[in-house]
Amino acid sequence: MASTPDFVAFVLDQLEEDIGATSKKMFGEYGLFAGGKMFGMVCDDRFFLKPTDGVRARLGPDAPEAPPYPGAKRIPVLEDLDDRAELSALVRIAVAELPEPRRRGKSRGKGG
Numbered sequence: 001m002a003s004t005p006d007f008v009a010f011v012l013d014q015l016e017e018d019i020g021a022t023s024k025k026m027f028g029e030y031g032l033f034a035g036g037k038m039f040g041m042v043c044d045d046r047f048f049l050k051p052t053d054g055v056r057a058r059l060g061p062d063a064p065e066a067p068p069y070p071g072a073k074r075i076p077v078l079e080d081l082d083d084r085a086e087l088s089a090l091v092r093i094a095v096a097e098l099p100e101p102r103r104r105g106k107s108r109g110k111g112g
Contacts, residue, residue, distance in 0.1 A: 002028045007045040014081050016088040019095075029069070036101045039094040043068040047078045052097035055090055 008023050008030045015021045023030045023042070032040040032047075040049045048068040049055055055076060056063070065074040081087060 003030055003042045003045050008042050011042055011047050011081065014084050014087050015091055016084060019088060019091055021091065027069075034091065034095050037095050037098045039091055039098060041068050047081060049076045049078055049090060050094050050098060051075045052094050054093040054097050058090060058093060 011032070012021050012023060019034050021032055021034045021039075023032055026041075029044075030042040031038045032042065038050070040047060042048070046066070046068075048066075051065075059076055064077050064079060066077045067074050068077075078087065078090070
């Protein structure tokens, strides 16, 4: 079951504005981005967050995890989406700990 645009919009609306989160449709689901970094995914109308050390520490050892898609590793799935401050704090932690995106070079055309 694919995620609905309404659920993706709800997740983004729950995050504080200064995060500047956006979504991008990817493989029938959605990637969530801030500062050029993919910090999470929405798959089957569930919000998955990248499992950085800080995210895992804040969530604790009993936090629910699940694979976002068949064959994927288990990562944190956030079930309580009502606490905007906590969701935003978790996203800020993930974004701060994720590596900077690689810069892509100029595309070189064929020929010569």
